[in-house]
Amino acid sequence: xxxxxxxxxxxAAKKPVLRTLLVSDLEGFTAMLCALGDLAARDVxxxxxxxxxxxxxxxxxxxxxxxxxxxxxxxxxxxxxxSCAAAIQHRLxxxxxxxAKMAAINVRVSVHSGRTLIHxxxxxxxxxxTAVRLCTVxxxxxxxxxxxxxxxxxxxSFPLTLRDLGELHLKGLPIPVAAFAFxxxxxxxxxxxxxxxQIPRGILARA
Numbered sequence: 001x002x003x004x005x006x007x008x009x010x011x012a013a014k015k016p017v018l019r020t021l022l023v024s025d026l027e028g029f030t031a032m033l034c035a036l037g038d039l040a041a042r043d044v045x046x047x048x049x050x051x052x053x054x055x056x057x058x059x060x061x062x063x064x065x066x067x068x069x070x071x072x073x074x075x076x077x078x079x080x081x082x083s084c085a086a087a088i089q090h091r092l093x094x095x096x097x098x099x100a101k102m103a104a105i106n107v108r109v110s111v112h113s114g115r116t117l118i119h120x121x122x123x124x125x126x127x128x129x130t131a132v133r134l135c136t137v138x139x140x141x142x143x144x145x146x147x148x149x150x151x152x153x154x155x156x157s158f159p160l161t162l163r164d165l166g167e168l169h170l171k172g173l174p175i176p177v178a179a180f181a182f183x184x185x186x187x188x189x190x191x192x193x194x195x196x197x198q199i200p201r202g203i204l205a206r207a
Contacts (some may be wrong), residue, residue, distance in 0.1 A: 016115035019074040020081040020149060021123065021131040022061060024052060024088065026069035027106040027140035035102035045069075048105050051091050059084035064123045070107065072132070074123060078113050078152035082160065085109045085143045086184040093141070108138035111182075113148040130177060133170035137179065147178035161186045 026048060033041045049066070056063055056073050059080045065072040075081040088109060096104045112134055114127030130146070138144040144165065153160060161183040167176035 016117050016125065018113065019076065019116045019118070019123075019127070020078040020111060020113040020152070021116070021127060022056075022071075022073045022075065022081050022085055023110045023112075023131045023135040024070040024107045025067070025109075025135050025138075027108065029069045032102060040103070044103050044105065047095070048107075051095070051105075052088060055084050055087045055091065059087065062121075064118075064121055070135075072123065072128070074116070074118070078111070078149050079156065079158045081111050081113075082143075082145065082149065082153060082158070082182065083187075085111055085145075085182065086187040089141060089143060089184045090187075106140035108135055108140055109143045110135035110138055110145070111143065111149050112146040113152055130170070130173060133173060134168075134177060134179060137165075137168055137170070138181075143182040143184050144179050145182050147180075150180055 029041075029045075032044065036044065052071055053063065055061075056071070059075070061073040061075050061080065061084050063071055063073050073081075073084075075084070088107065092105050092107060096106070099105070110131055112127065112131035114130065115125070116127045117124040134144055134146060145160075145162070150160070150162065162180040163183065165179040165181055168179050169176050
């Protein structure tokens with residue numbers, strides 16, 4: 001049995017696959033919890049999870065991990081990952097327009113491409129670390145993509161409006177990573193409004 005397990009991992013380690021990863025992180029969950037209380041905060045997080053998972057499903061993304069206040073997902077191509085990131089921000093903006101201030105959902109999102117090991121629905125390797133670190137430099141409501149993603153979508157004439165962030169020195173990474181802020185608001189074709197009944201009762205701001 002042990003030999004079989006070792007043989008499996010040895011084989012898997014030789015077969016990294018090219019994937020584009022999307023990482024999200026919710027801003028200010030602790031403050032939300034203190035302001036709303038456990039039950040209301042739980043409802044907001046349930047909506048957060050549903051919105052993200054709906055976008056992943058619609059763009060053929062695979063959720064690989066839930067971090068408690070975010071997700072790590074993989075896509076077979078960069079275009080779907082970037083489109084999904086835009087859809088997430090569009091839908092959250094629509095929700096925030098109707099939500100009370102302390103129930104607002106503001107997430108930072110990163111998108112990065114590279115070769116990745118996948119086993120038991122989990123991701124391993126430097127590509128994952130880079131995607132996670134890249135997410136930390138995004139502002140709430142922002143999408144940051146790497147040079148690798150930019151190159152992949154450009155090769156297929158997939159138009160994006162980007163703002164150059166330069167080469168970033170990310171914690172734990174030996175070399176800088178070229179990054180770009182994706183102007184998702186101009187990506188208007190993906191703006192899909194969620195039904196208003198998806199917002200938990202008591203979370204809507206008073207008119």
